[in-house]
Amino acid sequence: MQLEPDDSQSDRPVPSLAAPEFAAGDRVRMNALGRSRHPRYGERQAVVVRKVAANGWRVLFEGRTSLLTIHRDYLEKVEPV
Structure with missing residues (x-):
């Protein structure tokens, strides 16, 4: 007996094929x-x-004093001007 995937987890971020990498x-x-x-x-x-x-990724937002852990699919790199 094979089970079908559960769609109840559809609110999770969908991993992108080219996931961003940061340093x-x-x-x-x-x-x-x-x-x-x-x-x-x-x-x-x-x-x-x-x-x-x-x-x-642990990040420090402007105006904040504590670090936050944010999922990589929620972040994008800001290119220097």
């Missing part, structure tokens, strides 16, 4: 998916501190 010190912001899930952060930028777990 400590990179400037990032929430992408469209991240902003829809966490609207408080809006266009606020953050600095990547380190990678944690397989899909998480």
